[in-house]
Amino acid sequence: MRRFYGKFKDYRLKKYLKTLTNEELQNEILNLIKNFKEVKEYYTTKINPESEIELLEKYKKIVKNEFLPDRGFGKMRYNLVNKAIADFKKIAKDARNIADLMLYYVEVGVEFTNTFGDIDEKFYGNIEKAYNKALEQIFETNLEQEFKERAAKIMDESSGIGWGFAYNIQDIYFWYYSDDDEE
Numbered sequence: 001m002r003r004f005y006g007k008f009k010d011y012r013l014k015k016y017l018k019t020l021t022n023e024e025l026q027n028e029i030l031n032l033i034k035n036f037k038e039v040k041e042y043y044t045t046k047i048n049p050e051s052e053i054e055l056l057e058k059y060k061k062i063v064k065n066e067f068l069p070d071r072g073f074g075k076m077r078y079n080l081v082n083k084a085i086a087d088f089k090k091i092a093k094d095a096r097n098i099a100d101l102m103l104y105y106v107e108v109g110v111e112f113t114n115t116f117g118d119i120d121e122k123f124y125g126n127i128e129k130a131y132n133k134a135l136e137q138i139f140e141t142n143l144e145q146e147f148k149e150r151a152a153k154i155m156d157e158s159s160g161i162g163w164g165f166a167y168n169i170q171d172i173y174f175w176y177y178s179d180d181d182e183e
Contacts, residue, residue, distance in 0.1 A: 063108055095143060113161055
């Protein structure tokens, strides 16, 4: 039996879109915006680039609520935090905002462990990985000087945290910023 669904093909979509009038195409986009918040956020930043800062704050709140909510205890759902960062990357145009959110995740993680004490190996591994990804993003987009102070502050604030976390954060920091001190 032949399947009519499966892998999405761009050429099929283009063929379909060519059959639509301008008004029908506009209605398609409006329906997408009504039904999918990610599409709405995408077009919001296209129409009004300044709105990206508001969306950044929204995504920062998602990150913070997983660790340090206003009430109760954080659930530490790493998959939700990583999804929030991935979703923001899809809609953000400014590399600074992406780097800001990625580094914010690490800052909140360090604040969490400094507030509540020793966590577990999985937690530290996730925060270390996030720190490495954030610095990688920062260096790929040539924002290293802009974020150097925050990256160093994370390293300083992780001092004394167990499971080798402080040493690993320090190693990651100096891996990226090793050449700066030689200038």
